[in-house]
Amino acid sequence: MLAEVADRGSFSAAAAALGMTQSAVSQHISALERAVGASVVDRASRPVQLTEAGVILVRHARAVVARLDVAEQELAVAAGRRGGRLRLGAFPTALATFLPPVLARFQRKHPTVRLTVVDDHVPRLQKRLVDGELDLAVTYDHDAMPDLAPPDLQRVHLFDDPFRAVLPRGHRLTKGAGLLGLVDLADETWVGGSAQSAWFRILRHACREAGFEPRVALTSDDYIGVQAFVAANLGVAVVPGLATAPAGLRVTVRELRAPVPVRRIWVARENDAYPSPAVQAMVDTLTSLPPGAGRPRLRSGAAG
Structure with a gap:
């Protein structure tokens, strides 16, 4: 509830998004404040602003909610109640070149998987993987930028750029x-x-x-x-x-x-993430394309 209040700027908007009454949201936020021992929102501000304690809680809440969502999804897939979901992130030039045919091929072979694609830059893609917001990310690194290759990700090399x-x-x-x-x-x-x-x-x-x-x-x-x-x-x-x-x-x-x-191009996932069938199928699709598929083929001196 606190995260919804932070996103929407008011108790009433958060209540509408959650399908609850405004008073119920207010009561829950008050209960949260009693448990924390500090105010988490400034009720006098318009739109509602978080206090320092509220900012801290929301930062952790987003990661917790994302992880719980992943757990629910994985349990449903394991129990056979859902066909699967795949949240894939990639940097912009990957999405503009070799990924579209990969995604098309994946959807033809796995039409029941709910595929969503996120466009972002490498540092944020890796953070979103760790936070549970993404299942896979297409990233890159270089020896001059060790910050682009965090050690807590499992990666498969795709090709060099x-x-x-x-x-x-x-x-x-x-x-x-x-x-x-x-x-x-x-x-x-x-x-x-x-x-x-x-x-x-x-x-x-x-x-x-x-x-x-x-x-x-x-x-x-x-x-x-x-x-x-x-x-x-x-x-x-x-x-x-x-x-x-x-x-x-x-x-x-x-x-x-x-x-x-x-640039070395990789597909990455979190080390301890559940290797769902959808995730493994996308990794297999990415690694099985012929060399150069979807990438510019230029001769030396060729004009573009």
Whole structure:
């Protein structure tokens, strides 16, 4: 009830959502406050605001409610009362490239499973797994970012996603037939991401390993925006392979020679989570697709 009050901003809205009377919700919140020994809501505020004690309780309550929901679902599946549920999270470029055919194939083979998909970034995906909000998450990591690979998740490697260079059409480095190295771009003006961008942290680490610091003039955390800047001849970029060559942009995409920054793509679940048939079926579907399925296939120098 406290979580509903926090989400909806009033006792009356929480009561409507829970199918109860407003007075019943108020009585339960009062009982909670007596048990805690402190106020959990500021009743004078509009909308209703939580006190410090209320914020603490709601943070734990969400995790507890999520875990109880998972337990109820798993028991129902084990008893044969439900066909199964699968809550899958993934980072944006996975959802825009290789995951749609995976999801379509899964639903054709398992039409009774209730599939929901969540779009989020890797740190939040992993937290939602641990909190019981997701059953599986498609994530990535890199040696430069140990924070992206928490030790309490069970992971299966899917494939590697090497970064690629994105150049304006007609750029001098689009003429050769060989592979480019990061160092070939050292004197160029770059389009990059913010300091918080996971992809750009990986790239900056690789550039420093190659002996230079990229000279960034423009930044965007939107891959299409980055490549639109490149198409306008405002700089060069190096982005994950899954993100390259959006339709309609006049850019040239080039493969990079080793050492290449690479994101390792995984499907992850919590270590002690119940391996439901739906979860295992999705893992099997993800790992059984042919190499490169749903991912951009680019030749060196190919334009996108």
